[in-house]
Amino acid sequence: MAVNEYPFPKMHPVKGVKLTAVCAGIKKINRRDVVLFELAEGSNVAGVFTKNAFCAAPVTVCREHLAAASIRYLIINSGNANACTGEQGLLDAKATCAAIAELKGIDAAQILPFSTGVIGEPLPLAKITAVIPEALASVNENGWDDAGAGIMTTDTRAKGFSEQFEYQGKVITVNGIAKGAGMIKPNMATMLGYIATDAKIAQPLLQELAREAADKSFNRITIDGDTSTNDSCILIASGQVDLPEVKASAGELYEKLRATIIAAYVYLAKSIVSDGEGATKFVTVAVSGGANRDECLAVGYAVAHSPLIKTALFASDPNWGRIVAAIGYAGVDSLDANKVRVHLNDVLIVENGGRAATYTEAQGQAVMNGAEIGININLGRGNFVETIWTTDLSYEYVRINADYRS
Amino acid sequence: MAVNEYPFPKMHPVKGVKLTAVCAGIKKINRRDVVLFELAEGSNVAGVFTKNAFCAAPVTVCREHLAAASIRYLIINSGNANACTGEQGLLDAKATCAAIAELKGIDAAQILPFSTGVIGEPLPLAKITAVIPEALASVNENGWDDAGAGIMTTDTRAKGFSEQFEYQGKVITVNGIAKGAGMIKPNMATMLGYIATDAKIAQPLLQELAREAADKSFNRITIDGDTSTNDSCILIASGQVDLPEVKASAGELYEKLRATIIAAYVYLAKSIVSDGEGATKFVTVAVSGGANRDECLAVGYAVAHSPLIKTALFASDPNWGRIVAAIGYAGVDSLDANKVRVHLNDVLIVENGGRAATYTEAQGQAVMNGAEIGININLGRGNFVETIWTTDLSYEYVRINADYRS
Numbered sequence: 131m132a133v134n135e136y137p138f139p140k141m142h143p144v145k146g147v148k149l150t151a152v153c154a155g156i157k158k159i160n161r162r163d164v165v166l167f168e169l170a171e172g173s174n175v176a177g178v179f180t181k182n183a184f185c186a187a188p189v190t191v192c193r194e195h196l197a198a199a200s201i202r203y204l205i206i207n208s209g210n211a212n213a214c215t216g217e218q219g220l221l222d223a224k225a226t227c228a229a230i231a232e233l234k235g236i237d238a239a240q241i242l243p244f245s246t247g248v249i250g251e252p253l254p255l256a257k258i259t260a261v262i263p264e265a266l267a268s269v270n271e272n273g274w275d276d277a278g279a280g281i282m283t284t285d286t287r288a289k290g291f292s293e294q295f296e297y298q299g300k301v302i303t304v305n306g307i308a309k310g311a312g313m314i315k316p317n318m319a320t321m322l323g324y325i326a327t328d329a330k331i332a333q334p335l336l337q338e339l340a341r342e343a344a345d346k347s348f349n350r351i352t353i354d355g356d357t358s359t360n361d362s363c364i365l366i367a368s369g370q371v372d373l374p375e376v377k378a379s380a381g382e383l384y385e386k387l388r389a390t391i392i393a394a395y396v397y398l399a400k401s402i403v404s405d406g407e408g409a410t411k412f413v414t415v416a417v418s419g420g421a422n423r424d425e426c427l428a429v430g431y432a433v434a435h436s437p438l439i440k441t442a443l444f445a446s447d448p449n450w451g452r453i454v455a456a457i458g459y460a461g462v463d464s465l466d467a468n469k470v471r472v473h474l475n476d477v478l479i480v481e482n483g484g485r486a487a488t489y490t491e492a493q494g495q496a497v498m499n500g501a502e503i504g505i506n507i508n509l510g511r512g513n514f515v516e517t518i519w520t521t522d523l524s525y526e527y528v529r530i531n532a533d534y535r536s
Numbered sequence: 537m538a539v540n541e542y543p544f545p546k547m548h549p550v551k552g553v554k555l556t557a558v559c560a561g562i563k564k565i566n567r568r569d570v571v572l573f574e575l576a577e578g579s580n581v582a583g584v585f586t587k588n589a590f591c592a593a594p595v596t597v598c599r600e601h602l603a604a605a606s607i608r609y610l611i612i613n614s615g616n617a618n619a620c621t622g623e624q625g626l627l628d629a630k631a632t633c634a635a636i637a638e639l640k641g642i643d644a645a646q647i648l649p650f651s652t653g654v655i656g657e658p659l660p661l662a663k664i665t666a667v668i669p670e671a672l673a674s675v676n677e678n679g680w681d682d683a684g685a686g687i688m689t690t691d692t693r694a695k696g697f698s699e700q701f702e703y704q705g706k707v708i709t710v711n712g713i714a715k716g717a718g719m720i721k722p723n724m725a726t727m728l729g730y731i732a733t734d735a736k737i738a739q740p741l742l743q744e745l746a747r748e749a750a751d752k753s754f755n756r757i758t759i760d761g762d763t764s765t766n767d768s769c770i771l772i773a774s775g776q777v778d779l780p781e782v783k784a785s786a787g788e789l790y791e792k793l794r795a796t797i798i799a800a801y802v803y804l805a806k807s808i809v810s811d812g813e814g815a816t817k818f819v820t821v822a823v824s825g826g827a828n829r830d831e832c833l834a835v836g837y838a839v840a841h842s843p844l845i846k847t848a849l850f851a852s853d854p855n856w857g858r859i860v861a862a863i864g865y866a867g868v869d870s871l872d873a874n875k876v877r878v879h880l881n882d883v884l885i886v887e888n889g890g891r892a893a894t895y896t897e898a899q900g901q902a903v904m905n906g907a908e909i910g911i912n913i914n915l916g917r918g919n920f921v922e923t924i925w926t927t928d929l930s931y932e933y934v935r936i937n938a939d940y941r942s
Binding site: 180181182183184185213214215216219248249250357358359435437438441442444445447450451454455457458459460462465466467468470480482483484485523524525527528529531532 | 586587588589590591619620621622625654655656763764765841843844847848850851853856857860861863864865866868871872873874876886888889890891929930931933934935937938
């Protein structure tokens with residue numbers, strides 16, 4: 131069951147970005163499993179990738195190509211992750227790029243390849259290259275819906291974002307699509323995200339924005355703590371809107387664009403959490419009062435990853451003892467338990483090293499009965515704040531992940 | 537379902553250690569829920585305690601008393617953890633000690649208090665002090681079985697160890713009892729361990745042994761990564777065997793005693809893992825070839841804590857992609873994926889950055905069908921080795937932890 135629906139919106143076109151999804155029959159016949167982006171000349175592209183030491187072949191190739199050339203195409207296949215495929219995997223990812231480069235007379239480094247699906251199986255290269263001509267012929271500015279569906283694997287629904295704003299009479303668009311059912315299946319559910327705007331942004335600033343937005347979104351969601359071999363998130367600026375280049379010093383335009391890009395990332399990340407398989411609760415863990423960012427994150431992840439807390443959330447049980455225990459073992463140096471305050475939504479449950487005097491089980495129960503739950507922790511030792519989104523842990527989670535492959 | 541039974545053995549007496557369990561009616565009527573140890577004068581006691589910042593009141597008091605005095609009594613209650621109980625909790629833990637001290641005419645600091653059970657409820661002090669005279673009157677050298685049962689909470693069976701060896705015609709005994717159903721319920725299932733020998737060991741060496749043995753056992757088991765507010769492990773040397781003091785330079789006697797004490801800790805720790813609620817597999821994660829201890833542990837815990845791997849284990853699914861992904865995200869600096877080798881028991885599944893050429897799914901399936909599974913990871917970058925024990929993640933785990941309290 132998916133909670134807290136984040137609907138796939140009506141997608142506006144993004145000037146300079148054409149896309150499509152075609153059927154290559156990688157895993158299923160008649161499924162649009164290859165997505166192609168075509169970017170206008172002069173587009174800038176930035177990326178944030180998995181830090182997994184077993185990163186997939188396409189991730190390695192993406193990093194190389196982003197550093198080497200101006201990107202014109204992105205090709206994404208679902209159904210096969212091309213991960214843990216050794217040297218052959220690298221050759222296959224590069225061959226995919228070469229096939230496009232040859233047909234378009236460009237350099238292979240101008241293409242970024244992405245794969246998502248089963249780990250450890252050789253990429254069915256011939257199936258993919260066979261549909262590249264069809265994909266190149268069919269790219270169009272209204273292909274966002276097809277692309278959003280085409281990158282899905284175990285997702286129960288496509289994830290999309292589209293917003294426009296005006297600046298000096300010109301309309302700027304920010305679109306995004308993503309896939310991932312909460313990283314709960316690295317074999318099949320890599321997190322992929324593609325966010326595009328038609329504003330003009332130089333590559334270094336774009337990379338800064340891509341990093342900042344990912345840190346505030348995809349890097350703050352967790353279903354079970356596992357990180358995929360293929361996670362990738364790309365930010366595209368086509369520069370096709372007739373406005374000057376957006377610089378960090380540009381004031382209003384920059385701030386508006388930055389806010390919209392971050393909003394896109396956050397919306398897509400939350401869409402992924404809310405589609406976590408087996409999820410019945412959408413949980414926001416907000417840690418404030420930290421002496422630094424790292425300790426806020428350590429506490430947030432300790433709470434968000436605790437199977438004990440997650441099963442209690444599934445049971446709608448306001449089991450504050452488990453929350454307190456997780457805060458306590460998060461490894462925060464010299465944490466003074468007496469200064470920690472914990473709220474469930476706005477209900478104070480813990481202070482002075484124990485249950486708040488004002489707290490009643492009925493108050494906690496009322497919060498836990500909802501589908502959206504906020505666990506708000508103040509460490510009482512500084513001004514840093516971090517927020518993490520996660521889900522509960524249900525029978526369904528075990529069933530899906532135990533039954534998968536059987 | 538408990539796996540891999542570690543039977544409770546016939547317990548030999550340990551000279552100088554008397555114990556008993558009596559009924560205080562803390563949570564249930566007619567349950568022996570208060571355990572008392574009486575130690576001969578001259579006994580030495582060492583302890584290792586939870587690092588949880590929300591450590592329970594008795595843990596704080598134990599630390600104080602161990603530093604201040606020679607210990608003569610240990611009192612343990614189940615049914616209430618006296619954790620997150622603030623200032624009153626400390627007063628209650630101290631009052632328990634004072635009640636014994638007054639009756640025996642000793643200092644309150646000579647008593648160590650322990651509690652396990654529900655977090656956040658005030659300790660029912662009067663019920664405990666009411667049964668202290670009965671407990672003092674009933675301690676005896678054959679009370680190990682009752683004590684082993686008395687400290688249980690959600691455990692499905694008592695955990696015990698008892699071994700003897702001879703040295704220069706004298707018999708030395710090492711006994712131990714422990715409780716904890718895999719730390720999967722910090723509210724109810726704190727890990728407690730009491731290991732006792734009648735050998736004579738000075739306190740500093742005893743503390744060293746207690747630390748080393750805990751590091752090789754209780755600190756290497758994980759069911760779900762959660763650490764309780766009350767975890768405590770105590771090592772007692774009564775010194776009542778007619779042999780000279782055991783020193784680290786003593787050669788054979790020291791080595792034999794050390795090995796037996798470590799064996800006791802390891803047996804008890806494995807007993808706890810095998811009693812993990814919902815566990816259907818006993819899993820040993822052995823990480824070798826590390827450049828240091830920390831990176832072996834980081835990889836071991838990443839694998840042992842991964843819900844994706846644990847659900848695959850439950851499903852008897854040789855899902856090597858999930859294992860590889862967890863190794864990859866464990867955060868080992870500059871890990872060369874091509875040098876990592878992974879075996880399931882003795883079946884090579886991963887090498888050269890991908891699935892081993894010799895590997896067949898049938899081989900992996902054969903390993904996974906067993907109740908005891910070894911995940912053996914060689915990082916290929918050094919000589920350090922660490923071993924962690926854990927279980928799978930089953931429907932039953934979710935049921936128990938979701939239903940508890942409801």
